[in-house]
Amino acid sequence: YWDPVVAEYVDYGVHVVMRCCEAFRGFLKRIGESDAVSFAPSLSIPLWCGGRRHLLRSSPLPGPLHLLPSLLHDLPLTWSQRLSAMRAGAALWSASPGTLADVTFDVWLSHHRQDAQTRAVLWHPVVIATLNAPASRVSAAAAQKVFLDGVLQRRGAGLGFFQRPLSRISASAVSYIEAHGGTASLRSAVHKIVVQQGQVRGLRLTTGEFLEADTIISAVPPKDLASLLPRTAAMEVALPAQQALKGSPIVNVHLWLDRPVLDEVLWIAADAPIQTAFDVTRLRPPSGTARYHHLAISQSAASEWLKSSDAQIVDRCLHALAPLAPRVASAHLVHARVIRHPQATFIPAPGVDRHRPRPVCGIRGLYLAGDWTATGWPSTLEGAVRSGILAAGRATASSSEMADGVDVTPML
Ligand SMILES: Cc1cc2nc3c(=O)[nH]c(=O)nc-3n(C[C@H](O)[C@H](O)[C@H](O)COP(=O)(O)OP(=O)(O)OC[C@H]3O[C@@H](n4cnc5c(N)ncnc54)[C@H](O)[C@@H]3O)c2cc1C
Structure with a gap:
């Protein structure tokens, strides 16, 4: 989102990828965004x-x-x-x-x-x-x-930091689709997936428009998919995963200070009230418009934090930062924004993988994607990209080998 106070595009959720995320890196390359992530x-x-x-x-x-x-x-x-x-x-x-x-x-x-x-x-x-x-x-x-x-694995280890906001990267994905003859419709949500006699017929949009289609790849979360499908189809296709996969929250706290306070771009605290701190300003190339120093705290499994007010959370962060980043005591807090993601990712609990569906389901023409499907990966950008490759492979049947073996090397 655009934050007018600090004149900066800010990611709702701070994301990091690891070098082992090969499908995601292949995706970036394909849409012309290879340099969007800088790997240590x-x-x-x-x-x-x-x-x-x-x-x-x-x-x-x-x-x-x-x-x-x-x-x-x-x-x-x-x-x-x-x-x-x-x-x-x-x-x-x-x-x-x-x-x-x-x-x-x-x-x-x-x-x-x-x-x-x-x-x-x-x-x-x-x-x-x-x-x-x-x-x-x-x-x-x-x-x-x-x-x-x-x-x-030595070659898979190493953190990758985003050099630009995620919204810029998704804009490149849209350009890629359009350059290849597709259309991206971003203003209208799907109201229903129309299914007749076990075969998809098209999409009814919230605008009322009907898009006829005999092949649909769904990449929405299971809860949304359940609401789009006819009741019996929803019970078969989406509800088992919806019930089995429990969400877990992340709270991101964005702080803008009048000076840098961290000595490195990121650290993790094992025994402090805050877990991960990012120096977003140093992670990204200078934008020319940013006036303040942007620090982000990312708190995973943050159920306790959901109950606190923004002011309490900001206070907690500043207090916890003091011994770990002493310069924070003399810095002036210019602006703060707390962003709660109550269902940020699903918990990869014991046994849940058997409820994550493969792309082909009981409805002809409907293929399932999304990080929650059976990718072998936890809830990550890598899992999301792999799911798309699998579903597209099945839908086009152009590369069954790729779809069966999750062989993503053609994307790299
Ligand atoms: C705060 C936060 C931090 C994270 N950090 C990391 C990280 O560091 N590294 C990492 O790899 N992963 C991270 N993740 C997880 C990662 O973002 C997800 O795994 C990934 O985005 C899942 O992608 P997806 O396409 O499966 O689903 P989503 O990103 O949930 O996309 C589903 C889309 O479907 C749309 N939709 C729903 N219903 C409809 C409808 N009816 N019509 C049209 N569209 C609809 C939604 O608006 C949404 O845009 C993080 C997530 C959060 C929330």
Whole structure:
């Protein structure tokens, strides 16, 4: 959205992608936005713990060993905790995902003798930041996906920061569609998907207009899809996922200050009342119009915060920032905006994957996409793009291999 107070486009939700998000990177390339995300050359995440700053960072060692020096030297763990974390990391690396699907990551960590400090320093910050839920609510399979693809694999690790607002990137996607002979209709929502004798016939828009179609790819969330379909179709196609996938909130707090207060573009706090801080001004190239320094706090699994007023949340953030970014005490807060996303992402709880549908459903001509469908990924931009590739592959039947195997390399 455009914020007139600070003359800046602001993302409602601050987004980060990891180097392992190959389909999303392929999507950016296809729409001419390859440079929209700037990737750090390797993993390097400042982590505040016990009032001190530590660094979880890659070394030149190959494979999962690349984090070993950091684990041994940078993190505030005893030698026995480090050894135990290494054993658990090796077990996670080699576990078959099928054995992890029905157990919470918390239970899995207990089985692997991870004590409270090791969880707080190593496992929990990554789980909360990537899965938007605590280890007690996510499956060990979802945690394994994140740790294997985005942390332990050297080539998949590394954070990517958006260089421009997401709205600019979606505008490029629209241009891509139009340049290829398509039309993007952004002013009219879909009122109903018209189905006759088990076959889609078209879309009724909220304007009353009818668009005839024998093939439709739906990319709306399951709750919206349920309201668009005839009742029996909704019960079969959308309701199982709607009931199984529980949402989890994220609260983003945007603060504009008269000076920079962070020493780096991002840090995570393991044991503070705030989780992740971004220096948005430093993350993005200078815009020429921005007058103030933009700091964003992203709070995942933020149910508690939903109950607080904006003023209370801003106060809490400034208070929590004080010991971690002392310059905040002398900075002047020019403007603040609190944005609540009560259902930001779905929780990848044990067992939910079996309720995530594949693109082909019981209605002929209707194909399902969206991050909530069966992508093998948690609720992410990567999952959303993969779902679109899968559904389009099925709908056009032009690349069944791509649709079956989630082979996204043609997009890269
Ligand atoms: C605050 C926040 C932070 C996040 N951070 C990250 C991150 O750092 N990294 C990451 O990878 N992911 C992140 N995510 C998750 C990511 O944004 C989602 O996984 C992704 O956007 C899902 O895409 P989607 O296309 O499946 O669904 P959506 O983005 O929900 O899109 C569905 C669209 O359907 C539209 N729609 C609904 N009903 C209708 C209708 N009747 N007619 C027409 N249109 C309709 C909606 O308006 C919406 O635009 C974050 C999410 C939030 C909320």
